[in-house]
Amino acid sequence: MxxxxxxxxxxxxxxxxxxxxxxxxxxxxxxxxxxxxxxxxxxxxxxxxxxxxxxxxxxxxxxxxxxxxxxxxxxxxxxxxxxxxxxxxxxxxxxxxxxxxxxxxxxxxxxxxxxxxxxxxxxxxxxxxxxxxxxxxxxxxxxxxxxxxxxxYDTVIPLPIGAWTHYNVIERIKQGKPIIVQGDGTSLFTxxxxxxxxxxxxxxxxxxxxxxxxxxxTSDESLNWDQINLAVAAAVGIKPNIVHIPSDFICHVAPDYTGTLLGDKSHSVIFDNRKIKQFVPDFCPSTPFNIGIQQTLDWFAEKPERQIIDHQAEALSDKIIKQYQQAFN
Structure with a gap:
């Protein structure tokens, strides 16, 4: 072929x-x-x-x-x-x-x-x-x-804030700084x-x-966003300092997150994979997230130049957290 x-x-x-x-x-x-x-x-x-x-x-x-x-x-x-x-x-x-x-x-x-x-x-x-x-x-x-x-994901960190091709969220976990989880962390995603x-x-x-x-x-595994972030932190080896912030608030402070949050990751979704399994009977997802994310972080660790920090995004995360704490605490 x-x-x-x-x-x-x-x-x-x-x-x-x-x-x-x-x-x-x-x-x-x-x-x-x-x-x-x-x-x-x-x-x-x-x-x-x-x-x-x-x-x-x-x-x-x-x-x-x-x-x-x-x-x-x-x-x-x-x-x-x-x-x-x-x-x-x-x-x-x-x-x-x-x-x-x-x-x-x-x-x-x-x-x-x-x-x-x-x-x-x-x-x-x-x-x-x-x-x-x-x-x-x-x-x-x-x-x-x-x-x-x-x-x-494979060579990206699949979190919506301070991640993807950037290493921000991993450094925040290592330093004990708060990481943002949208909503209350209970919505399901795949x-x-x-x-x-x-x-x-x-x-x-x-x-x-x-x-x-x-x-x-897609995978057949559905996890909530707290479980996803905890798995990332477990791969780092450090308990995370999670701050739950409503998606609407995040997008008010940082409108660029509107698409990825309100248009995708703030919603609970479960994918029915029966069609792909009907056409490709051998399809059977076998990499749970806690294993796959460890492989991904090992890939980032192989070369320091992969551990890119977006300083503008870092400042934006701090701004979102500060404004939320001022408004609700």
């Missing part, structure tokens, strides 16, 4: 790239060559999908599947529809589970849950991409398959290790029966 990944060396996608090669898939990755991630056995094209010369190079080949890991808007999708309309048997769009209805009317999320997120432009852009693909599928038969990951995501994702590639379908691929 001949597969093209546009991207393929990021936090979510690297494990999928490695698994493709392990399974004998002929994998080509189009990247800009900036990340320095090695995928032994894969072919690399260094280029930009928006460049005409790169597009001409891709158009000369026939693909069993094309996956765009870095398409974020309807314009990105419409470019790909034109580029791959005649030379791929499957086009996989990486959307987002944050596209699902917010606020949720039912905490059990299936692939038929409505897509609507008034809080987050990122999610609305992903929905617009899905809409463009659905239109192309209905009108021309463009062979779409939509995948919606939810908070998938965090998925990229190696588990890869098992379901790679199983979809090249399958004719996936055309026209959407799938989310």
């Amino acid at each position: 001949k597969v093209l990944f546009i991207g393929g060396t990021g936090n979510i996608s690297t494990e999928s790239s490695l698994l493709c090669v392990q399974l004998g898939i002929e994998l080509t990755l189009l990247t800009r060559g900036n990340r320095g991630v090695a995928i032994p056995g894969a072919k690399f094209i260094v280029g930009d999908i928006n460049q005409k010369s790169t597009q001409e190079q891709l158009a000369k080949q026939q693909w069993d599947a094309v996956v765009n890991w870095i398409a974020f808007t309807a314009e990105d999708v419409e470019r790909d529809i034109k580029l791959f309309s005649k030379n791929t048997n499957q086009y996989v769009y990486i959307s987002s589970a944050s596209c699902y209805q917010k606020p949720v009317s039912n905490p059990i999320i299936t692939e038929s849950t409505p897509l609507a997120n008034p809080w987050w432009q990122y999610s609305r852009d992903k929905i617009a991409g899905e809409d463009a693909l659905t239109k192309a599928y209905r009108e021309t038969g463009f062979p779409i398959c939509i995948v919606r990951p939810s908070l998938t 965090i998925t290790h990229a190696s588990d995501f890869a098992k379901g994702f790679v199983g979809l590639l090249g399958r004719q029966t996936t055309i026209g379908h959407a799938f989310h691929i």
